[in-house]
Amino acid sequence: MTLPVFADVDTGVDDAMALVYLLASADADLVGIASTAGNVDVHQVCRNNLGLMELCRVDVPVSKGAEQPLRTPLRTAEDTHGPQGLGYATLPATDRQPTSHDSAEAWVRAAHAHPGELVAIAVGPLTNLALALRREPALPRLLRRLVIMGGAFDYRGNTTPVAEWNVSVDPEAASEVFNSWNKAWEGEAPKHLPIVLGLNITEDIAMTPALLARLATEAGSTSTPMSEHDERGRRSTASNPLIAVLEDAMRFYFEFHFDDGEGYLAHLHDPLAAAVALDPDLVRCRAAAMDVELTGTLTRGMTIADWSNRWGREPNALIGVGVDPQVFFDRFITRVGAFARRLGSHS
Structure with a gap:
């Protein structure tokens, strides 16, 4: 079955790889970005x-979202993802344009176009989704499944000692999203809860x-050897155009993680969310009530899961607590490799 x-996304190296994974998946029909x-x-x-749609030769509507978080000035992460967001990669020029409607409206339109069937991922700050919920409070009822990459549960942050990047950029939006979920069911038990993948699980995907x-190799392409001893910014020599873009993006990401003391590797936070959207069985989850700290002097943006039901609230999330990286990477490499091979054969 093909899922809409x-x-x-806030593309971003790993966001780009998540989009490529969805485009490479026969069980996914990407209906909007x-x-x-x-x-x-x-x-x-x-x-x-x-530019990524141009490279992949697909026509998927792209909408522009809010320019700022709900209440605070925008912070960006060029140190992590490069000046344009895709490391050293260069995307092809395109005359494609965003839709005439904004991203919040795109959320609402997609949900109404596929009621009860739409699978959604939110792998950046949750500003657009919060604005969409303000316009259509019944949005949770219209979705089949929602997977959010954000937060850190019983785990250190990557932006502050306790806060993960996506939540930290717009904690008010994250709080609105999580607290709006059960309200949408008007006293009924929710038929599904958002799956929330925090750093505690996404950093296993290295x-x-x-x-x-x-x-x-899976793409039938030459590859570019990479190590921490390489000259910084060395460009890909891969024969396949998609592999070349991914290698140039990943080299920057490897270098950032290496400089951050993580090793010459890179965490694929967002592709995991894309894979889980199509197959939730890839991760083990625990249901819990969760919330976002908004006022703490040292803890703003922290995500808290009430594992012991101290708050007495109903669960509003399925929080990822376990994943098998080998299963994920086998699937990712098989799908994206075959997709890159097909693209390369038509270049």
Whole structure:
């Protein structure tokens, strides 16, 4: 069965790889992309999304979202993702344009176009989704499934000691999204809860040069050897155009993680969310009431899961607590490799 999928992204190296995974998946029909300000500003996110659609030769509507978080100034992460958000990669020029409606409207339209069937991922700050919920409070009832990459549960943050990037950029939006879920069911038990994948699980999905070389082989492409000893910014020599873009993006990501003391690897937070949207059985989850700290001097943006029901609230999320990285990477490499091979055969 092919699932209609809607993706809200702040593209971003790992966002780009998540979009490619969805395009490579026969069980996914990507019906829309919402651009969110986060890793880079929203105009650059739109350019990245449109350029990626050009590279992949697909026509998926791309919408522009809010330029700022709900209440605070925007912070971006060019140090992590590069000046344009895709590391050293260069996307093809395109005359494609965003839709005439904004990302919040794109959320609502997609949900109404596929009531009860739409699978959605939100892998950037949750600004657009919060605005969409304000316009259509019944949105949770219209979705088949929602997977959110955000937060950190019983785990350190990557932006502050306790806060994960996506939630930290717009904690008010994250709080609105999580607290609006059960309200949408008007006293009924929710038929489904959002699946929330925090750093505690996404950092288990570590791309390495060896795995990237496996992807190139699967695509029938030459690959570019990579190590921490390489000259910074060395460009890909891969024969396949998609593999070349992914290698150039990943090299920057490897270098960032290496400089951050993580090793010469890169965490693929967002592709995991894309894979789980299509197959929730990839992760083990626990239901819990969760919330976002908004006022703490040291803890703003922290996500808290009430595992012991101290608050006495009903669960509003299924929180990811376990994943098998090998299963994920086998699927990712098989799908994206075959997709890149098909693209390369038509270049």
